[in-house]
Amino acid sequence: MLRPDDPERNPMTTAPSCELTILMPCLNEAETLETCIRKALGYLERAGVDGEVLIADNGSTDGSQAIATGLGARVVDIPEKGYGAALIGGIEAARGVFVIMGDADDSYDFSSLDPFVEQLRGGAQLVMGNRFRGGIEPGAMPPLHKYLGNPVLSGIGALFFKPGVRDFHCGLRGFHRAAILGLGLRTSGMEFASEMVVKACLARLRIVEVPTTLKKDGRSRPPHLRSWHDGWRHLRFLLVFSPKWLFFYPGVAMFGVGVLAAVLLLFGPVEIGSVGFDVSTMIYAMAAAVLGYQAVLFSILTKVYAEHEGFLPAGPRFRMITDRLTIERGLLTGVGIFLVGLVVAVLQVIRWGDTGFGELDARTAVRVAVPAALGLMLGFQTMMSSMVVGILTIPTRGGTNPAAPEPSVAALAS
Numbered sequence: 008m009l010r011p012d013d014p015e016r017n018p019m020t021t022a023p024s025c026e027l028t029i030l031m032p033c034l035n036e037a038e039t040l041e042t043c044i045r046k047a048l049g050y051l052e053r054a055g056v057d058g059e060v061l062i063a064d065n066g067s068t069d070g071s072q073a074i075a076t077g078l079g080a081r082v083v084d085i086p087e088k089g090y091g092a093a094l095i096g097g098i099e100a101a102r103g104v105f106v107i108m109g110d111a112d113d114s115y116d117f118s119s120l121d122p123f124v125e126q127l128r129g130g131a132q133l134v135m136g137n138r139f140r141g142g143i144e145p146g147a148m149p150p151l152h153k154y155l156g157n158p159v160l161s162g163i164g165a166l167f168f169k170p171g172v173r174d175f176h177c178g179l180r181g182f183h184r185a186a187i188l189g190l191g192l193r194t195s196g197m198e199f200a201s202e203m204v205v206k207a208c209l210a211r212l213r214i215v216e217v218p219t220t221l222k223k224d225g226r227s228r229p230p231h232l233r234s235w236h237d238g239w240r241h242l243r244f245l246l247v248f249s250p251k252w253l254f255f256y257p258g259v260a261m262f263g264v265g266v267l268a269a270v271l272l273l274f275g276p277v278e279i280g281s282v283g284f285d286v287s288t289m290i291y292a293m294a295a296a297v298l299g300y301q302a303v304l305f306s307i308l309t310k311v312y313a314e315h316e317g318f319l320p321a322g323p324r325f326r327m328i329t330d331r332l333t334i335e336r337g338l339l340t341g342v343g344i345f346l347v348g349l350v351v352a353v354l355q356v357i358r359w360g361d362t363g364f365g366e367l368d369a370r371t372a373v374r375v376a377v378p379a380a381l382g383l384m385l386g387f388q389t390m391m392s393s394m395v396v397g398i399l400t401i402p403t404r405g406g407t408n409p410a411a412p413e414p415s416v417a418a419l420a421s
Contacts (some may be wrong), residue, residue: 044078101184108181109180255303
């Protein structure tokens with residue numbers, strides 16, 4: 008059994024010595040592990056594929072390790088707990104040019120891997136199984152997962168990242184080992200399944216999908232998966248890795264609606280049917296504009312930080328904008344917006360002084376104060392965010408992207 012400090016675990020020193028590694032994460036799978044290994048070994052022999060069966064053991068206490076080694080499989084010990092941690096360790100220890108991974112609960116058929124191998128040999132870098140196309144046996148997938156969890160999460164993943172696959176979370180998938188190692192996968196839990204697809208999409212890997220079947224697993228104990236908890240972790244991961252959908256698009260919508268409403272109410276009350284809108288609505292519209300603008304700034308800060316640290320790649324449009332817009336220009340833009348608001352505020356005070364600083368008409372005063380306050384707040388936010396961007400992009404010896412250009416917070420279209 009390989010230990011974590013074994014040099015063979017180092018992906019930089021593990022040279023491919025066979026074509027295919029069939030990888031199974033394992034945590035107390037003694038009931039079904041033998042069946043899975045026999046099917047995998049049988050496939051390698053039947054198909055004439057030069058390969059190995061690798062068990063990434065995550066601390067089994069039921070004798071799974073002995074079962075695996077007794078059948079001729081290789082076992083690597085992964086002390087860090089978690090589905091993702093086991094698979095990352097297994098991928099690093101794999102000896103194959105290609106890796107096909109799948110659960111060791113006998114829910115996937117390791118004796119029918121020909122479509123995966125065919126696509127990998129044809130140049131695909133990630134081959135996803137599709138259980139909905141291949142068939143889901145009765146009882147193999149809980150109704151909550153089949154009709155809500157998987158369709159919703161797969162739909163969100165397809166909308167955000169456009170991977171070209173419809174089953175985002177199928178556990179049976181094959182890939183080119185070097186290409187996947189190059190993605191720098193990090194998550195240790197169930198969201199590893201999403202991270203692999205998301206980062207493969209962002210890295211523009213060639214992704215294809217093949218039908219596969221899912222049958223009821225052969226275990227007598229409940230699965231490790233926790234529906235709501237792990238579903239939320241998948242959704243959270245998808246949102247965090249898509250600043251546009253988490254911050255930018257909602258922010259633009261809020262900002263646009265807020266500014267539009269404020270401008271319309273600047274010239275007087277507006278009535279729609281029997282409902283009237285006046286200065287109180289104008290104040291809420293200003294708040295919506297400020298919140299929306301802040302969300303847009305968050306999207307930019309998130310993108311800059313993630314790109315600088317290597318979490319997310321920068322797209323060509325983002326690069327084009329950041330090449331032209333510097334921090335200094337962002338600061339000047341913020342100062343300009345701030346000064347516009349300040350001038351409006353000063354003019355209102357001067358006009359108030361012309362009346363002897365007496366009582367003002369509240370509605371008239373608010374209609375002037377709202378755009379002035381909006382300019383002051385947006386200008387200040389722009390200046391401060393520009394400085395934060397400057398801090399995030401300071402080159403460091405340990406940084407992943409020290410040569411990256413300094414983008415401005417005005418790069419809103421990225």
